Amino acid sequence: APATVDELAALLAAHPQARIVAGATDVALWVTKGLRDLGTVIFVGDIAELRRIEESEAGLTIGAAVRYAEAHRALAALHPDLGELVRRIGGLQVRNAATIGGNIANGSPIGDGPPALIAMDATLTLAGADGRRTIALADYFLDYGRQDRRSGEFVESIFVPRPHASDVIHIAKLSRRFDSDISAVCGAVRLRVADGAIVAARVAFGGMAATPRRAAACEAALTGQPFAEATITRAADALAGDFTPLTDVRGSAAYRRQAAASVLWRMWHRAAGRDVSVRDVEAIGA
Ligand SMILES: Cc1cc2nc3c(=O)[nH]c(=O)nc-3n(C[C@H](O)[C@H](O)[C@H](O)COP(=O)(O)OP(=O)(O)OC[C@H]3O[C@@H](n4cnc5c(N)ncnc54)[C@H](O)[C@@H]3O)c2cc1C
Incomplete structure (x- = not known):
């Protein structure tokens, strides 16, 4: 359970096969329903840098480990439909644990965050021991179960531009x-x-x-x-x-x-x- 982004990058470099766990609302089902052994896991919920929401004129930067319940107000302020969408994700218990980074990283074709965020022209910042890069969220999803995430990388944050009034x-x-x-x-x-x-x-x-x-x-x-x-x-x-x-x-x-x-x-x-x-x-x- 690293406490900083740098520690997370170092741990992932040392254990590239490790499974990142955030809210575990997807991952835990692989254990309870799929009876899978997760092997080495790295919990990202203690990393303050990944739990921040920054609001600016340009838009919202949301750390990957921010939970849906925590981002609800800021997303609703960006556009009411984003707020209503968050209200439709799981139930309150799920929204209190589920992270935006996990929803994206999981790469599910039926995850609710990605289509809305893609339409908002959101960008994704991925980081690792070799540095960070920012890509259009739309380009992250390569194919079923395959995302543009290199070995040792993690999702660090998502930036959602503020829409125009028109x-x-x-x-x-x-x-x-x-x-x-x-x-x-x-x-x-x-x-x-x-x-x-x-x-x-x-x-x-x-x-x-x-x-x-x-x-x-x-x-x-x-x-x-x-x-x-x-x-x-x-x-x-x-x-x-x-x-x-x-x-x-x-x-x-x-x-x-x-x-x-x-x-x-x-x-x-x-x-x-x-x-x-x-x-x-x-x-x-x-
Ligand atoms: C009862 C229930 C209802 C649900 N309802 C909905 C719904 O309505 N809509 C919806 O979209 N989803 C729903 N989900 C699915 C789930 O809650 C979301 O996908 C959630 O956002 C996943 O986030 P998490 O933090 O729990 O991810 P986790 O389960 O911790 O991780 C999910 C995946 O992302 C990876 N990951 C997590 N964080 C990072 C990171 N920072 N960098 C790289 N990889 C990372 C993990 O390794 C794993 O592969 C539901 C789940 C449950 C159990």
Whole structure:
């Protein structure tokens, strides 16, 4: 249990096979459900440098070992949808232990933090005995179970740029149960709109591919176009070229395709002032 980042780097250099443990909300299941032997573990929760949140004009820097409950307020201040997303991660007990670094490092295709943070253009700083490097979060996820983390490296922090006032942002977690459930689809859209035109588009999804990923064809269909219903129709259609989702217990491929398109439509309707509460059951008064 190192107390500093330098100690962690030295320990990882000496034990490159060691398993980093933060909140253990993923790792512990490998033991209790998978009956795996973790071997050497390095606990990062005592490292004050990894537990800091720094707010600036430019955005938020969140240490990898910051727990979701601790980052909730700062993320909600950046954009209310980020706050609502955090409220949908696990239950309170999980959010009190689960770290943002663990959510990213775990590399799950259905982790909820990554799609939203990718859409915000977040960057990831990785550190190790050889120094540190910063990459776009979107580039961290290489393939299923494979991330851009070199031997001896650890996730040090994540930087989330402050969105512009004109950014249209919509983040939606779609799961069978409202609380403490795994996403079927988690989508995030951020459009920069100027004079009625979309000058930049970021669209990212979890649950649609082997990794959390940007939707390149959808983004291309939005960029440079009027912020208008016809553009959203084309962008929603373009999603078919971006993803070939799986059918599993959380949803069929057809459901996932439709749910992903609905994230764009929710964004559009909300921008027009209509209610798109994810608790539709309340909206219809049931
Ligand atoms: C009941 C329950 C509900 C859940 N609900 C959700 C949910 O709604 N949404 C969601 O996204 N997830 C959910 N999870 C999954 C989990 O809580 C998150 O992925 C969490 O953020 C993982 O963080 P952790 O600190 O617990 O990671 P750990 O379990 O400690 O580690 C996870 C992985 O990340 C690695 N790691 C951790 N920190 C670092 C670091 N600094 N550098 C490099 N590697 C590192 C570990 O080695 C391991 O591979 C749930 C889990 C449970 C048990």
